[in-house]
Amino acid sequence: MAANEYIVRTKGLVKEYTMGDQVLKALNGVDLDIYRGEYISIMGPSGSGKSTLFNAIGGLDKPTAGSVFINDVDMAQLDAKELAYLRCHTIGYIFQTFNLIPVMTALENVTLPTVFAGMSTDDGIERGIELLELVGLGERLHHKPSELSGGQQQRVAIARSLANNPSIILADEPTGNLDLRTGTEIIELLRKLNKEQGVTIISATHDLKMLDVSDRIVWIRDGRIAKIEERKDIEIKVGEMEREGENETAH
Amino acid sequence: MSVASANSSPAGGDKRRQMQLPFSKAVEISLKSVRIRFARSLITAAGIFLGIAFYSSVQTSAVFSDIQADIIRVKREQLAAGAKLTPDEIRMISAADANKAEENNAKTRLQWLSIMGLIVCTVGITNAMLMSVTERYKEIGTMKCLGALDSFVVKLFFIESCLLGFIASVAGCVLGWLLISLVNLISLGPAAFGVMFWQRSLLLIATSAALGTFLTFIATIAPAVRAAKMPPAAALRVEI
Numbered sequence: 001m002a003a004n005e006y007i008v009r010t011k012g013l014v015k016e017y018t019m020g021d022q023v024l025k026a027l028n029g030v031d032l033d034i035y036r037g038e039y040i041s042i043m044g045p046s047g048s049g050k051s052t053l054f055n056a057i058g059g060l061d062k063p064t065a066g067s068v069f070i071n072d073v074d075m076a077q078l079d080a081k082e083l084a085y086l087r088c089h090t091i092g093y094i095f096q097t098f099n100l101i102p103v104m105t106a107l108e109n110v111t112l113p114t115v116f117a118g119m120s121t122d123d124g125i126e127r128g129i130e131l132l133e134l135v136g137l138g139e140r141l142h143h144k145p146s147e148l149s150g151g152q153q154q155r156v157a158i159a160r161s162l163a164n165n166p167s168i169i170l171a172d173e174p175t176g177n178l179d180l181r182t183g184t185e186i187i188e189l190l191r192k193l194n195k196e197q198g199v200t201i202i203s204a205t206h207d208l209k210m211l212d213v214s215d216r217i218v219w220i221r222d223g224r225i226a227k228i229e230e231r232k233d234i235e236i237k238v239g240e241m242e243r244e245g246e247n248e249t250a251h
Numbered sequence: 252m253s254v255a256s257a258n259s260s261p262a263g264g265d266k267r268r269q270m271q272l273p274f275s276k277a278v279e280i281s282l283k284s285v286r287i288r289f290a291r292s293l294i295t296a297a298g299i300f301l302g303i304a305f306y307s308s309v310q311t312s313a314v315f316s317d318i319q320a321d322i323i324r325v326k327r328e329q330l331a332a333g334a335k336l337t338p339d340e341i342r343m344i345s346a347a348d349a350n351k352a353e354e355n356n357a358k359t360r361l362q363w364l365s366i367m368g369l370i371v372c373t374v375g376i377t378n379a380m381l382m383s384v385t386e387r388y389k390e391i392g393t394m395k396c397l398g399a400l401d402s403f404v405v406k407l408f409f410i411e412s413c414l415l416g417f418i419a420s421v422a423g424c425v426l427g428w429l430l431i432s433l434v435n436l437i438s439l440g441p442a443a444f445g446v447m448f449w450q451r452s453l454l455l456i457a458t459s460a461a462l463g464t465f466l467t468f469i470a471t472i473a474p475a476v477r478a479a480k481m482p483p484a485a486a487l488r489v490e491i
Contacts, residue, residue, distance in 0.1 A: 055484040058396070060396065060482060060483040060484035060487070061482045061483075061484035061485065062482060080400070080401060081400060084395070084398050084399065084400045084401075085398065087395070087396055087397065087398045087483075088397065088398020089398070093396045093397075095487070099389065099392075099393045099396075099487065100393075101390055101393060101394070102390075103283060103284055103287040103288060104283070112394070112397055113397040113398055115276050116394075116397055116398035116399050116400075116403070117398065160397070163397075164398070
C-alpha cells in the first residue's frame, strides 16, 4: 500500500519565466505530496504561483528544475506520446474559463476525450450522455457552449474531465468566473465526485468556499509553500485568511 | 500513415489505436469547424480566392496574347502563300508589324505581372492560414489537455486547409479566367476561342487550382506545427 499512498509528488519544483532581462521565479522549490483520494486546495493570492504549480502537476508546462511524479512515474521521463496518454487517461482538467470547444455541442465536447482514448463512437456517446446526466445536464446534450450559462458550461467541463475515468482531477480556479451560488454548486459537485468516485481533486483557487470541502489546504506564497493545513484546523480562521488574501492581491 | 513506433510501455496497444482511429474523426471535426465558423472560413477562403483569381486572370491574358499572335502568324503565312485577304485582315497584320516592339514589351510585362500575381497569392494565403491557426491556439491547448497528440492537431489543420484551399482555388481561378475571357470575347470576337484556347484554359485552370491548394498546404505547415508543438499551458495562455 505504501507505494500507492501518494498519487502526486513534487520535488524541488522550480519554474522561471524570463521577461526581458528579468528572471521571475514563479515557483521556488515546491515539495508537495498528495494522497490518493484526497481533496486538496492550493490557495494563494494571484501571482503566488498556484496556476504555475497546477500546470506543472498537470504536465501542461515543463518545470525549470525539480520533478513531478504521478503514480511514482517521473513526468520528465515521458515522451510526447506518453504525456498525451497521461493527459488523456490519468488526469482530467477543469479551467477557470471552461475552455469548451465553441464549435461543438455539450455532448461532442464530453465525447472528445474518448475519441483521443480510442473509444468507439457509440461507446463514447453513451459515456458522454451518462456523464452529462451525472452533472445534471441530461436535457442539454445538443446545446452549444454559447447557449449555456457559465455554471452549465463548467458542468460540461467537469463531465468532460471525467470522460476517461481519470484518477486525478485538476481544477484551476473552477469557480473563478461564476457567481456565488453557481460556484457553490460546482464545489458541491466536485466534492460529490471526490466522495463517491474516489477521484483525487487538486484545485488551485482563491475561493474561500473551497476551504469547507477540502481535506487539506496548501498555502502558496511567492512560489513557495507557506503552510499546509488540515481542514479541521482552519475552519475558525476563515475571516483572518480573507484579510491576508486581500493584502496580497496587489501584485 | 506509418504505424506508431513500437512502444516499451504497457499501454502501447492503446496508443496505436489512438494514433490511427481519429482520421475519419479529424475529417469530421474539420468539416464541422469549417461549417460552423463559416463566416470566418469565408474570409480565409477569400484571401486564397482573390490571390488565385489574380494569378489566373494574368495567365488567361497571356493565353489571349499568344492566341492573337498565333492568328496573325497564320494570316501572314496565308498572305505569303498568295491567298486573298480582306483589307481588314491586311490592316491587322501591318498594325501588328508596326507594334512589334511594343508587343514584345507587353509580353515581358505580362510575365512580370504573372510573377507578381504568384507573390500576392502566396502572401494572401499565408496570411489567411496564419490567422486561422493563431485564433485557435486556445482550442489547440484544450485539445492537447484532453489527450490529443500533436499529430492529430496538425492533421486537423491540414485537412481543413486543403479543403478550403481547394474550393477557394477552383472558384478563384474560374472567376479570373471567366472575367478575362469575357473581356476578350468582346474585343477579339469568337474567332479567338478555338481549340488552342480551350486546351490552354483547361491546363491553366488545373494548374491554378493545384497551385492554390499546394500553396495553402505549404502556408499551413509552419503555424500548425508550431501550434501543435506548444506546451498546452502556453497555448492556453495566448489571448487574441
